[in-house]
Amino acid sequence: MKSLTKQDIRFSTAPMMEWTDRHCRFFHRLMSRRARLYTEMLTTGAVIFGDRDRLLGFDAAERPLALQLGGSDPADLAKAARIAAAFGYAEINLNVGCPSDRVQNGAFGACLMLRPDLVGDCVKAMKDAVDLPITVKCRIGVDDQEPRTALFTLAERAVAAGCDALIVHARKAWLSGLSPKENRDVPPLDYGLVYELKRAYADLPIAINGGIATIEDMRAHLAHVDGVMIGRAAYHEPELLLRVDPELFGEAAPLADGFAAVEAFIPYVEAQLRRGERLSNMTRHMLGLFAGKPGARAFRRRLASEAARPGAGVETLLSAVDEVRRMAEAASA
Known part of the structure; x- marks a missing residue:
């Protein structure tokens, strides 16, 4: 048992x-x-x-x-x-x-x-x-x-x-x-x-x-x-x-941050898209990523409005992440 x-x-x-x-x-x-x-x-x-x-x-x-x-x-x-x-x-x-x-x-x-x-x-x-x-x-x-x-x-x-x-x-x-x-x-x-x-x-x-x-x-x-x-x-x-x-648990985190999590998720997203899955069915679980960070609202808005469109692909996710990256860089400049 x-x-x-x-x-x-x-x-x-x-x-x-x-x-x-x-x-x-x-x-x-x-x-x-x-x-x-x-x-x-x-x-x-x-x-x-x-x-x-x-x-x-x-x-x-x-x-x-x-x-x-x-x-x-x-x-x-x-x-x-x-x-x-x-x-x-x-x-x-x-x-x-x-x-x-x-x-x-x-x-x-x-x-x-x-x-x-x-x-x-x-x-x-x-x-x-x-x-x-x-x-x-x-x-x-x-x-x-x-x-x-x-x-x-x-x-x-x-x-x-x-x-x-x-x-x-x-x-x-x-x-x-x-x-x-x-x-x-x-x-x-x-x-x-x-x-x-x-x-x-x-x-x-x-x-x-x-x-x-x-x-x-x-x-x-x-x-x-x-x-x-x-x-x-x-x-x-x-x-x-x-x-x-x-x-x-006193063990190293598998990834450094939310950006790394998106990168690690991309191969899975691509494989699911090839199987006919809609991008929004995956990205809807990511809307809280970057919560509290500059660009988080733009990230959510882009995914919520664009990921559900017919034919939406990985580039939609990547462009939403780029919004966060740009705003984070601007905030730290």
């Missing part, structure tokens, strides 16, 4: 619907060798009945890569896990935190906080089906649940079923009254409760998620838990990833 260490989850990027696709992950991997990357959530139905190569396929350079599954039927999750295992994922993660209408209608995601016994059954079914670490990403509760009772009960059932790690978004989710976006910001954060969970489960790898935006934030949390998971901060300011390897 493949194991998951505390070091494996020290830093990861969050699964984000419509954001962490294969192009995004390839780009992020260029900036950190040590980050654990996660796919967008895929439902069991999509995995079992959908276009598997399109949904599950990924470039070997993305490894280590974890697949997040959405579902609540243990047999379907086991079947989806077996299908996914053949693609070479490093981990399968069960979504017990998403509060969107889509998952509520399917009775999975954050709804599962209300059914800890079922979560245990789901984890056990996947553990029995595949030789991969099975992890759970959850909230600290939903709606009127008392957070400590909800979180500790869920953890107890998941661990008893063989869960290899817990990733806790340190907010409640409100299944009615708040949008998915509001559920990422409005419910108050309770980091202390996640720290308490870690003290109770000293041997279990536990990562914390929610509201973490800086390396300094990450270091503070790592004094209490084993890992940090970053979502929007890494997506909207991808150069943050260049600091992960040196500052959290």
Whole structure:
């Protein structure tokens, strides 16, 4: 049975619907060798009945890569896990935190906080089906649940079923009254409760998620838990990833800066364009590059307006980067 260490989850990027696709992950991997990357959530139905190569396929350079599954039927999750295992994922993660209408209608995601016994059954079914670490990403509760009772009960059932790690978004989710976006910001954060969970489960790898935006934030949390998971901060300011390897792992960054990241991404972009992919499907994940630097706004504007045009190629990306380079040089002159 493949194991998951505390070091494996020290830093990861969050699964984000419509954001962490294969192009995004390839780009992020260029900036950190040590980050654990996660796919967008895929439902069991999509995995079992959908276009598997399109949904599950990924470039070997993305490894280590974890697949997040959405579902609540243990047999379907086991079947989806077996299908996914053949693609070479490093981990399968069960979504017990998403509060969107889509998952509520399917009775999975954050709804599962209300059914800890079922979560245990789901984890056990996947553990029995595949030789991969099975992890759970959850909230600290939903709606009127008392957070400590909800979180500790869920953890107890998941661990008893063989869960290899817990990733806790340190907010409640409100299944009615708040949008998915509001559920990422409005419910108050309770980091202390996640720290308490870690003290109770000293041997279990536990990562914390929610509201973490800086390396300094990450270091503070790592004094209490084993890992940090970053979502929007890494997506909207991808150069943050260049600091992960040196500052959290004591290893050299793979690239010097955002300009080097673009250069490293070009061969991938060219290969995808030859396969018929649209430039905008790749560059949309780069709009946050150079955030806070002279020319960043011009970079975003050029890519947003020109990359979606039919036939747009690498020169569009390079010309947008040149805007930043010129303004940076002018600012330093």
